[in-house]
Amino acid sequence: MNKIINIENLSKTYKVRERNDAFLLKRFFQKKKYREVRALKDVTVNIESGEFVGLIGNNGAGKSTLIKLMTGILYRTQGKIEIMGRDPFKHRKKNNQEIGVVFGQRTQLNWDLSTMDSLHLLKAIYDIDDTVFKSNIELFTDIFGMQKTIKQPVRTLSLGQKMQCELMAAFLHNPKLVFLDEPTVGLDMFSKEAIAKFLIEMKEKQKTTLILTTHDLEEISKVCDRAIVLHDGNILFEENIQTLLSIHNQQKRVVFTTENESVDPIELNKDFTVTYQPFKIIYNKVKKAEVHELIAEVTNHCYVKDVSIEGSNFTDIIKEYLRGKR
Amino acid sequence: MIKKLWKPFKRKLKLYRQYFKMNLDELEVYDKDFIFGVVSMFISYAAGILSLFFIFDFVHEINGWTLKQILFMYGLNLIGYSLWSCFFINTISLPYYIRRGEFDRFLLRPIEPIFQIMMDGFDEDSWGELIIGLAVFTYAWIQLEISVWYVFLIPIIALSSCFIYAGTSIVLSTVSFFTVSQADVANFTFEIRELAQYPITIYPKIFQIIFTFIFPVAFVAFFPSAALFDKIPIWLIALVPIVAFGYYKLSKLIWNIGVKHYCGTGT
Secondary structure, eight states: OOEEEEEEEEEEEEEEEOOOOSOHHHHHHSOOOEEEEEEEEEEEEEEETTOEEEEEOOTTSSHHHHHHHHTTSSOOSEEEEEETTBOTTTTHHHHHTTEEEEETTOOOSOTTSBHHHHHHHHHHHHTOOHHHHHHHHHHHHHHHTOTTGGGSBGGGSOHHHHHHHHHHHHHTTOOSEEEEESTTTTOOHHHHHHHHHHHHHHHHHTOOEEEEEOSOHHHHHHHOSEEEEEETTEEEEEEEHHHHHHHHTTEEEEEEEESSSOOOOOOOSSOOEEEEETTEEEEEEEEGGGHHHHHHHHHHHSOEEEEEEEOOOHHHHHHHHHTTTO | OHHHHHHHHHHHHHHHHHHHHHHHHHHHHTHHHHHHHHHHHHHHHHHHHHHHHHHHHHOSEETTEEHHHHHHHHHHHHHHHHHHHHHTGGGGGHHHHHHTTOHHHHHTSSSOHHHHHHHHOOOTTHHHHHHHHHHHHHHHHHHHTOOGGGGGHHHHHHHHHHHHHHHHHHHHHHHHHHHOSSOOGGGHHHHHHHHHTSOGGGSOHHHHHIIIIISOGGGTTHHHHHHHTTSSOGGGGGHHHHHHHHHHHHHHHHHHHHHHHHHHHTO
8 A cells, every 4th residue: 555645744834913902003004913823733644545534623623724735735834745745835736637626615616507517627627538537427427316417507506416516526537635625514414425425436436535524523434444633733643433433332321211200329339420310320331241231230120111222423432532622 | 749749739729618618608698798798898988989089179199199190009909908808807806716715726726827717707898899999990090091011910919918918917916915905906907008008108207117117018009009100110019029928928927926925824
């Protein structure tokens, strides 16, 4: 496997003008004060070709800056960054030939014309072969079921359809590397599902490498192999998502719904944490192997109407990591 | 060897064709807007030309230039300007793209951002300006009885002036890479057009220098007309395409410095 993205000790510092509270006219003649904001601090990341990576972080954690540095829109302050073996800033045009980007809030489709018209323009811009162009359009419209919709003016499409068209535009030239920044904001669950399906298909068929940022963490856990969590310009941690899920699902949360409003406390010689609520007993941090025993004990003790065993999902896990960091 | 040279050229040709098609398709969507645009343009220019006749009711010449000669300049200037307006007018939209954060989109594609901006919107209304320019120019040409043989010079001069305007608007819009402000300095290109339709000798020295060396709009209409009217040696016309080409190239270099600054600060 070869590295498609190689970042070492990357930093980016912005200069931000400090607010001056002096009287308006006076402000014009005073020296401007600047404050340095370190958007990224010593970030080191390696991404293998063909990997799907979810970039996670609160607003302002440095996700967009990182993407801008990787696409060559921004110039680094310090450190090393290599995308497909090249400096993304110096070789921006060359790299862009093999990169696809969707910024959720911005469009690369012409509003007044049909998606097909815009795709034809992209064909000329990326110098795409006729055969590749045809087969890709066929493949994409099949996945999304949009054979007719792509001939409609973009203006008349729904938000979900527009985003699906944006994805077609980003993947049209068979890019090796694709960046998706918040592609599913405001979309309904079916559109989200269609997009997830499309991305997984691209991973298998085109061997694309994907960097995805979104605040919908379940989506990342569905699509991506690895999660990178950014916080305040640093990488908080990076981990394979399946590993992360299995580690955290060693412990369960067990909730009993009881017949009586309150029950006498049950004595168990275990280190569970217990909370009693009206009609409910909740056990946290129950090890997988002990769930059976616990249920037996409690059902013995009182009349139980319902039991639910909950694992923590990806969102909970990430939340746990980020809590206290705010 | 030839194949190697031919390939990028062919690609560019394809790009042009696709962008043209797109712009025309867009035009068709707003066809009524197009018609009204052309009509209103006709009216505003008719008023401008009438005012020239009005001025020459009181004076016989301005700085040694007769009405017909001024009309000749006016027409020539308008032809070059309308070509610029059709193909390059979007270069003045740079501040708009930067403020809306849309400039990044151009940086993400494998072709020059400046080319994409130019192609992103044509102003088809300026076909009206071109027609008016040609009409006034032809009228003055016949009235002044200039030799027919010079007709061959016209496409060269017109194209050159188009590129001088392009260079000017590119240089002016570069400012917005540094300021990211509301002030659209690039709109100054419109004012320059108004100034370029009169002989630069009527302006103070400092403006003559600016219009010759900094924004060389004197080469758009003044120098070619003066040469054709034997006010300066005719061979000086050869300077026009040279200045145009050089200035356009230079403007792109300046523009690239702006792009670099933009990428460094991430405004």
